[in-house]
Amino acid sequence: MSFFHHLLIGLRAAVCAGLLLMACTVRGEGAGPDFQTMFDAHGAVMLLIDPVSGRIVDANPAAAAFYGHSRDALRAMNIEQINTFTPEQVTEERQLAARSGRNYFIFRHRLANDSLRTVEVHSQPFAFGEQTLLLSIIHDITPGRLSNQGLWHYQSMLEELVSEKMAEIDASRYREELLFVTGLIIQTGVIVLLVNNIRRRKRLQRERSAMARIMADERQRLIDILWGTGAGTWEWHLPTGAVRVNSQWAGMVGRTPEELAGLTEHGLREFVHPDDLARFLSARQQHVDGESPAYECEMRVRSGRDGWIWVMDRGRVVTRGDDGTPLSMAGTWLEITGKKQYEDKLRLAASVFTHAREAIMITALDGKIVEVNDAFCRITGFDRDDVLGRTPAVLSSGRHDASFYAAMWRALRESGHWQGEVWNRRKDGALFAEMLTISAVGDEHGRAPYYVALFSDITAQKLHESELERYAHYDGLTGLPNRLLMMDRLRQAMAVAERRGSRLAVAYLDLDGFKAVNDTHGHAAGDEVLSTLAERFRQAVREGDTIARLGGDEFVAVLVDPGSSEMVQSVLQRLLDAAARPVVWNGHPLEVSASIGVAYYPQGGEPDAEALVQQADDAMYLAKQSGKNRFYLADPA
Structure with missing residues (x-):
């Protein structure tokens, strides 16, 4: 910096009596948003919880939108008012997560409209001054719901850091210009103002050092938050093809960050399952070409040398050249292997239900039929619409007395299971024999809201047995x-x-x-x-x-x-x-x-x-x- 420039800075000091106020508002280079800004601006559902009492200390706007309560209402609540699990069930889920090697919990949360959502909760303790609080990040994984929430919290924070920095630079530039014009007018008191300016520079240096420490703390806190969520992050520099990843990303593929120091975009492709590679590249390219606001793809990636896991890969272009050419992309990997396995189980259960050769009938506690499969319709002759909302009495043959059914219900109440042979009547009036198994199906609270009945037609077998018995006796x-x-x-x-x-x-x-x-x-x-x-x-x-x-x-x-x-x-x-x-x-x-x-x-x-x-x-x-x-x-x- 030239002597003349130092002089101009000194002349600016005499412009107004509020110079100290201006100095307090000037932020040094490298300043970034604090934690509260990040917390409030983030799109992910976040809660700050007292681990001792369970009181919700703070909730971000995304949490208020998700739960349907205002932020003030959430701050006045306890987490037990949202989590429907009992303390014993919460303890059991934590033990199950530890045994399974999961870094998250699965709970059922109640919204303001009394609907229940299955959520994946990532919690991590952090120190806030002298107080330690749990930062919980909640993901909605209710079956059948494909989340469209972006895990863009780290990108949003970085963008906010850039925006705030640019605003500060613009403001500082404006003040510098104003002081420059004013300093040209004021020609007296140069020596005194120069001394004051030296003092001001020293004070700003101290403030800049303090701000650098705060920014380093905030960056470390952001790193800790990302670690707590289990999300892997990546950055791709398109002109060179270089890819940078964090330790969580490296851990997902069974490598260390040092092993991936020279990773390129072509090297990244080698981690993607061959059956998913074309879909991954197509979805990403559509975003690069400007056809979608963001990129999102569920795919399998190699974990270690032989294994595969499912991840949700999300990203978007974060910088472009003057001509609009994408220069860099950033995004996250979030492991969803458990979610995909759960979806596979649901699909398998639905397929088994539909294609099973045994008839399946599901009834509610009041005895009303809520679902039947194709085999039920084939064996009984009733269409699905004929029996939904009715009771199994529509099949009654009249061959069993009240004591028979009383014994059946007694067994269901005592053991939750009954099996035996029953004679029923088809839609055309013909009698048929069936081997019937009834089981009570419990929910996560131990209640049994449904009964599932499986039966097969054994009429031919019973007739054959009758003939054999006659021949034998x-x-x-x-x-x-x-x-x-x-x-x-x-x-x-x-x-x-x-x-x-x-x-x-x-x-x-x-x-x-x-x-x-x-x-x-x-x-x-x-x-x-x-x-x-x-x-x-x-x-x-x-x-x-x-x-x-x-x-x-x-x-x-x-x-x-x-x-x-x-x-x-x-x-x-x-x-x-x-x-x-x-x-x-x-x-x-x-x-x-x-x-x-x-x-x-x-x-x-x-x-x-x-x-x-x-x-x-x-x-x-x-x-x-x-x-x-x-x-x-x-x-x-």
């Missing part, structure tokens, strides 16, 4: 129970008789002369005789009794609580009469008779079912030896 020719079913019923009848102190009788019946019918007239005639006599025997016994065919021409009757001996003999005589009546086949009367052995239960020795049948069989042979067409009572063992 009934005689194919006569339709009478076979030996297996007869023995099962006999054991049950013996148990009942023992409990009630009653008795039962087992009658073993063998046809006399049946072999002659087969030999003379053939097996078709023999089958006709067996079928006809089986029906007669069924009518001869009471409804609660069992008449079974053991095979060949042998039958067994289980007479439950038959009453007196005279009543038993009456039943036995009806069986003998039924066997003795001729059976007409092709115009020929076919005649047989029967020999019956009878054993009672209970008796001495307490025989089992097999022994009781054997006693009756032995008695039947004694009846044959006594002349046939008669019954014989076995002696108790």
Whole structure:
């Protein structure tokens, strides 16, 4: 600086008596915005919170716009009035974030209109004088919502720094010119004013040093804020292709800032997944060409040597040449791997719901159907619009009583789960069997606002089981129970008789002369005789009794609580009469008779079912030896 210029500066000092006020307002080179300016101007939702009491100390305008409360209202609130999580749930989420290696939390925040939003909260403690506060930056990640908020806070601050600096330079230049004109007029007091000017320069130097320290502190605070958000920053100088990144950006790709010191734009491309590269370059180029106000792209980038993560890349041109040519761009990377995984899970769940072969029905707590899938419509014949808003009673077949459904709801209330077979009715009225599973679906508060029912059509399976059971337990020719079913019923009848102190009788019946019918007239005639006599025997016994065919021409009757001996003999005589009546086949009367052995239960020795049948069989042979067409009572063992 020349001596003449020093002199001119000295002449300016005498212009007005408010020189000290002017000196206080002059800011040295390198001055920048303070933290509060940054906090108020930033577009991201920010809260300053007392970590001890949870009181919201301050909220920026973006927070007021997001929550729907005024800033004064937010300053009078506690964070627990916004965060719907209980203290226990907040602790659990913090532990989950620590176990998962996340540097953020996921909460549910309530807005002024009582709507709930799922948010991602990045918090970091900072010292404000003697007080330590939590700076929380909130991102809305509600499912289905693609955020259009820009994470431009560091760029906005830098732009504000530039704007403020330019304004200060312009103001300083104006004052310098004014003082220059005035100094030319004032020609006296040069020596005194020169001394004062020297003092003023020293004072300004001290102020400039103090301002430099403040600016360094603010820059460090800004760096800390960026670190707290987990955002990686990048700057691209278009003419040279050079790219500068911060440590968070380097950490995302598994490198150190030193390893990326010479990074270029072409080198940056190597980190982008090949399937996403064309989309990334196209979106960025559209912004460079002025077709969009900012650039934004979700893409996969290499993390370490083998892994991939999802990031939200946002940026914009920050400087242009005199002809409008872009000179530099700046932006951020924010990892959204968790968000993308959550979206993938939602898409998968929707696909499974739609394409599952099992029918799916979702009901609210009041029982109203809120959603069904395609398989439900295919199995039941109902269209989706036919059942929405109605209850599952629209499917009721009437085959289950009130106690069945009461037991179902009791299981749901106690365990949140029920499974079983249910008969329901299709839209056309046809009955069908289904294997049904119902589960209560809980929310993050432990409540179960929905029930999900899954079922498959097992009608064909049930019919097949019925056929198999019939083949396994009934005689194919006569339709009478076979030996297996007869023995099962006999054991049950013996148990009942023992409990009630009653008795039962087992009658073993063998046809006399049946072999002659087969030999003379053939097996078709023999089958006709067996079928006809089986029906007669069924009518001869009471409804609660069992008449079974053991095979060949042998039958067994289980007479439950038959009453007196005279009543038993009456039943036995009806069986003998039924066997003795001729059976007409092709115009020929076919005649047989029967020999019956009878054993009672209970008796001495307490025989089992097999022994009781054997006693009756032995008695039947004694009846044959006594002349046939008669019954014989076995002696108790």
